[in-house]
Amino acid sequence: MRFLAVEKIDALLEALARSSSLWVPTVTEDSAGTVIFEAWEPGTAPVLDRFTTLSAKELLLPASEKIFSFAYNLSEGEESIEIEPSSREGGTTIFGTRACDAKAITVLDALFLQAPGEAYGDEQYRSRRLDLTVLTIACTTCDAACFCSSFENGPAEKAGSDVFLYPVEGGWLAEAITDRGRELTGGEPFADSGLEPPGLAVTRTVDIAGLQEKLLEIFSNIDFWQEATVKCLSCGYCTYTCPTCYCFNIFDEMRSDREGERLRGWDACMFSLYTRETSGHNPRPTIAHRYRNRINHKFSYYPANQGETLCTGCGRCIRGCPVGLDIRDVLAGVKEL
C-alpha cells in the first residue's frame, strides 16, 4: 500500500483543490459541534476524528438546485418563451467521507445513474457523479448508533470510494480502489509503505435478511406502525441527514412577473404535505403511515426495484433524532411479528 504522512496532508489537499472543487469535513464556530462538509480553503484542517453530522449527498443532490430558468417575452404582439438550462463547471472531490457514505453514493447511482433515457436516468446527477472523486477514511472506531456491520462488507465496504485511507501511526495507509485512485496515490505526496492496515471497527448489527418480503406481509398492520412511532414528531431530521434518502420536489420561483427559475429541492416522506393531493385527500394521513413508507422504501421497495438496500447503517437517523427513535428497534420489531 501507499502511505500519506500526516504532515503531507496539506500538499495533497492543495493538489486536489487545483483540479476540482474540494470538500472536507469542518466544524464551524458556535454550531454546537456540528461537523459538515465545506469547500476547502488553504489552511483549513479537515475534521477527521469525528463522524460528520450531515452526509456529503448534497454535493450530488443539492438541497436545492436550478433545473432551468425561463422568461416570457412579448414584443410587437409576438410571444416567446426562453428556456435556459442550468450549467455546471468542473469536478468535485470529497475528502474524509466514511465507508457508509461512500457506499450510499453507489446506492443512489442505482437509480439516478441509469442510462440517459432510461426511466430514472438523471442528467444533473450524472454530470456531477461522473466527475466525482471520493477519498474515504476507514473507520477504526464507531459509536453506539453505527450499524454498517449489518450489511455485507460493513466498514470494509469499498464501493463508492476511489481511495481508502486507513489511519495509522503518523498518517494514513492508502489503498487505491479505482483507476482514479491509483492515479491519485501513484506519486507525491504518497510514498511506498510495508505497513499493514489496522483492524476496522465492528458495529452493532440488525438482522435485515428477509425484510423485503416481511415488510410487504405486514403492510396492513397499521397498529404496529402506530406503536412504533408514538414518539415520532414527523420532522425531516432522519430523511435530510440520511445519505440515501433522495426524494425531491420540483417548484418554480418567480424572480419577476415574467421571469423565474424551475428548481428541484429536497423533500421528505415524513412531511404531511409530501403526499397531500390537490383534492385535500392524503393517502398517508398519519405519522404511522408516513414512517411505514420510509421503512418500506428503504428495506423493501428499493431493494425490489433497484437491487440495493436504501440504507448503509450510518446511524445518523438514530444519532440525531430529537426523540431517540431507533430504526434498529423498529426493524427488530418487524422481524418479531
Next chain:
Amino acid sequence: MTDLAAAIDRILESADFVLGWGRDEETGVAEPARFHSTEESVSAVLDSTCVHNLAVHLPRLKDRTVGIVAKSCDVRSVAQLIVEGEVDRGRVKVIGVTCAAGMLDVKAIWRRFGYGARIDDPGDILTVGGQQFDRSEYLMGKCRDCAGAEPVIHDELVEMPGPAPDPARGVPGESKHAPAGGATTLQQKFEAMPAVERRAFWREQFSRCIRCYACREACPMCFCRDVCTMQTTEPHWAGGETNARESEMVQHVRVNHLAGRCTGCGECERACPVGIPLMLLLSEQNRIIEEMFDYRAGTDLKAKPPLLTFDIKNDSWGGG
C-alpha cells in the same frame, strides 16, 4: 414503588395513558414513552436526561384524556396550550416535576464523546465515558439561570431525583427568571456584537440550515405544523430554495409567530441537526415581550396573552 410510578398509577385511573420517559437500554438515557398500566409504570424514569418536552404531543391527542410527566418548564408549555385553547385542562392530567439541578445537554455530550457514551450524573461531578466534569459545563442552556420553580399547574407533584440544587442558581421555587433560555457564553458574545456583525452571524448560522423543520415539529407551540405557510405553495410566502436568506426568513416568521407564546423550553434548538442557536432569537424576543407587556407565556392560566387579545373598546389602533 417510586413516587413517580405511584403518581402515574393514580393518574391512570382517569386517563387513557401517561406520557413520560422510559430508559433506553443501549445508551442508558431517558427516552419518551407512554404508560398504559401499573405493569408499565414501574419502568418510568426520571433523571437529568429527561430533556424532551413531552407537551409537544398534546395538540395531536385532543380526542384523548392523557396524563403527562412534565418538568416545571414543560408545564409552562402545557399551561400556554390551555390558555390558547389548544388543550382542554379537563383532558390533561399533569404530573409536575420540580427540577432543582437542571437537565444535561445530552446531545452536546454525545457530540463530544460519541453517541451513546455512558453518562453518570450522581451529584456535582458528572462522569462521561470515564472522564469527570463539573456538571454545570454540560447543563442545558435554559437551565443555567433557572432555580427550579414549582410547576404552574399540577395534579400530582414529584421531585426530580439526583443532584441537589446549585445554590449559585438561587433557591428552588424562587427563580429570579423562570426558564427563558439561560444566559450562555454564546449569548454574552452575541449581545456584545454590533448590528452589522449580528447580521453576518445569522447569515453564517442559517447557511447550515437544511430546512428539515425539526425546530417546528419539536416546538409545542408550533401547532400549525401540517399547514405551515412556510412550506405551502399556496400561499407562497416563503421561497422553496435552501439558502441562508430563505432559511433565515422562515425562522424569523416562526419566531415572530411565537411572540408572547414561547415558553423558552429550548426544544427547537435541541432538535436542530446543525446546531443553530435559535434560543438567542427566542429568549431576546421573550425578554422584549416581558418588558413591553409584563407577560411571560405559560406562567399564569388567567393572564391574557397580549398578542392574542383584541380589546375593541380600549384599543385605539383601528376605527376612525
